[in-house]
Amino acid sequence: MYRYDEFDHAFVRERVDQFRDQVNRRVSGEITEDQFKPLRLMNGVYLQLHAYMLRVAVPYGTLSSRQMRKLAHIARVYDKGYGHFTTRQNIQYNWPKLVDTPTILSELAEVEMHAIQTSGNCIRNVTADHFAGVASDEVADPRPYAEILRQWSSIHPEFSFLPRKFKIALTGADRDRAAIQTHDIGLHLKRDDTGALGFAVYIGGGQGRTPMVAKKIRDFLPENELLAYTTAILRVYNLHGRRDNKYKARIKILVHETGTEELTAQIEAEWAKLKGGDLELPKKDIEAISAYFAMPDLPERSDGWALLAAEKRRDADFSAWVAQNVVAHKHPDYGIVTISLKPIGGIPGDASDEQMERVADIAESLSQDEIRVTHEQNLVLPHVALGDLREVYDRLVEAELATANNNLITDIIACPGLDYCALANARSIPIAQDISRRFGSPARQQQIGELKIKISGCINACGHHHVGHIGILGVEKKGAELYQLTLGGSADNETAIGEIVGRGFEPDKITDAVETVVETYLGLRDNADETFIETYRRVGAQPFKTALYGEPSKAA
Numbered sequence: 001m002y003r004y005d006e007f008d009h010a011f012v013r014e015r016v017d018q019f020r021d022q023v024n025r026r027v028s029g030e031i032t033e034d035q036f037k038p039l040r041l042m043n044g045v046y047l048q049l050h051a052y053m054l055r056v057a058v059p060y061g062t063l064s065s066r067q068m069r070k071l072a073h074i075a076r077v078y079d080k081g082y083g084h085f086t087t088r089q090n091i092q093y094n095w096p097k098l099v100d101t102p103t104i105l106s107e108l109a110e111v112e113m114h115a116i117q118t119s120g121n122c123i124r125n126v127t128a129d130h131f132a133g134v135a136s137d138e139v140a141d142p143r144p145y146a147e148i149l150r151q152w153s154s155i156h157p158e159f160s161f162l163p164r165k166f167k168i169a170l171t172g173a174d175r176d177r178a179a180i181q182t183h184d185i186g187l188h189l190k191r192d193d194t195g196a197l198g199f200a201v202y203i204g205g206g207q208g209r210t211p212m213v214a215k216k217i218r219d220f221l222p223e224n225e226l227l228a229y230t231t232a233i234l235r236v237y238n239l240h241g242r243r244d245n246k247y248k249a250r251i252k253i254l255v256h257e258t259g260t261e262e263l264t265a266q267i268e269a270e271w272a273k274l275k276g277g278d279l280e281l282p283k284k285d286i287e288a289i290s291a292y293f294a295m296p297d298l299p300e301r302s303d304g305w306a307l308l309a310a311e312k313r314r315d316a317d318f319s320a321w322v323a324q325n326v327v328a329h330k331h332p333d334y335g336i337v338t339i340s341l342k343p344i345g346g347i348p349g350d351a352s353d354e355q356m357e358r359v360a361d362i363a364e365s366l367s368q369d370e371i372r373v374t375h376e377q378n379l380v381l382p383h384v385a386l387g388d389l390r391e392v393y394d395r396l397v398e399a400e401l402a403t404a405n406n407n408l409i410t411d412i413i414a415c416p417g418l419d420y421c422a423l424a425n426a427r428s429i430p431i432a433q434d435i436s437r438r439f440g441s442p443a444r445q446q447q448i449g450e451l452k453i454k455i456s457g458c459i460n461a462c463g464h465h466h467v468g469h470i471g472i473l474g475v476e477k478k479g480a481e482l483y484q485l486t487l488g489g490s491a492d493n494e495t496a497i498g499e500i501v502g503r504g505f506e507p508d509k510i511t512d513a514v515e516t517v518v519e520t521y522l523g524l525r526d527n528a529d530e531t532f533i534e535t536y537r538r539v540g541a542q543p544f545k546t547a548l549y550g551e552p553s554k555a556a
Contacts, residue, residue, distance in 0.1 A: 044115025426474025
């Protein structure tokens with residue numbers, strides 16, 4: 001895990017002192033809210049419906065136990081006893097007092113954390129595969145490159161005031177777990193025929209009111225050219241991106257209007273000017289950063305296989321949790337544990353201060369002091385010996401964090417919606433809770449299999465509804481909340497935007513509509529192993545539209 005150097009420490013401390021002065025001037029009335037707005041956004045402070053909100057960066061989703069304990073402390077002392085983990089691998093606090101935010105940032109700095117570039121028209125928190133460095137299917141760990149991009153992009157003088165926010169994601173495995181094709185830049189770390197490391201480069205992905213899947217513009221970029229090529233992309237975007245209309249300002253619109261071929265040519269021409277210059281990454285620098293992310297020295301635990309098998313035979317609930325929430329680690333004696341933050345009927349992504357403390361304790365003693373945050377609003381323990389899984393499970397049960405629903409229908413992504421957000425048109429949380437309760441039976445979830453539901457309370461799509469197998473978008477119609485259903489979205493190697501199936505549903509009918517879709521799928525699938533998305537791709541939308549509306553229907 002990366003440790004701050006002297007520059008990092010000084011930089012973050014100076015930003016805290018600067019922001020404390022800005023807050024004091026706002027509270028005293030020396031500056032107006034309009035004058036204060038760009039200053040607070042640079043430090044991750046938003047103004048929501050009821051209070052200020054603070055968004056804290058968790059670069060590439062990696063945390064230590066010490067950092068998690070600090071997050072718990074902040075929730076307990078400065079908020080209402082919980083935090084909300086987001087689809088950007090960040091954490092949000094929904095109720096801090098403005099006067100407390102500089103102190104919160106000061107406390108975060110004590111554990112090498114901050115809220116810089118979690119908002120504003122800049123390069124946002126760089127995200128990565130939450131199994132990075134440990135997944136058995138990984139080619140190489142993408143986090144060192146994410147850290148390099150973090151250092152390079154922090155208050156970058158050329159890219160601090162872009163036409164719009166800019167998001168970068170990386171994966172280093174054949175299976176994309178970082179949703180790279182939904183980002184402004186997506187990077188797939190791979191090896192060429194000689195074994196050299198480099199990146200497939202995608203640009204122009206995004207959701208919101210104009211969802212688009214990113215286009216691949218380079219199949220292999222040598223690793224030492226990462227910063228030069230990224231700079232070329234951003235320079236072209238900064239030059240041509242719309243600044244007169246924020247709805248058309250993202251790079252996805254530039255790709256669409258200019259054309260992939262023409263834009264790629266401009267990027268390549270800009271890159272040609274930069275190649276071999278100051279932005280070329282020396283091998284020694286890559287190796288130095290990579291050393292921070294080296295696999296911990298994991299002791300052999302071959303006894304774990306027999307212990308695990310015995311416990312699975314003894315306890316069906318434990319066996320179900322292992323099957324659903326534990327995946328293979330690079331070391332055969334270890335597993336990767338997903339901690340679900342989606343209890344049946346709960347609020348997706350929320351964790352109490354006590355739960356955060358419990359996770360920190362478990363990670364410290366049983367997961368090499370490391371925790372990950374996923375873009376699907378869960379947590380991960382990346383290094384758990386198979387023989388320790390029983391103890392981890394028992395401790396998660398005590399913390400009410402042992403729901404065995406990873407990748408199942410109740411593992412729902414949802415934005416805060418109208419309960420918190422000033423931009424929202426409809427509530428997301430109550431809909432997620434209702435669907436979770438409806439499908440909460442473990443037997444029914446297993447019968448349905450892998451199915452991803454994603455819910456957004458407005459067209460900004462913070463709940464990623466466009467790429468849900470079942471997506472739900474809250475809209476406002478004649479002063480009332482209405483929910484639009486999309487089907488067939490995905491955010492993996494075959495990224496796709498879901499299709500709107502027809503007119504919207506009232507709040508008390510949307511869960512019934514989801515049930516109709518699920519029952520239709522169960523009746524259509526070829527066998528029990530065919531997933532929802534596989535069935536949808538095979539049969540198309542029409543059978544679902546007919547089941548929902550009785551006949552083909554135009555979109556609401």
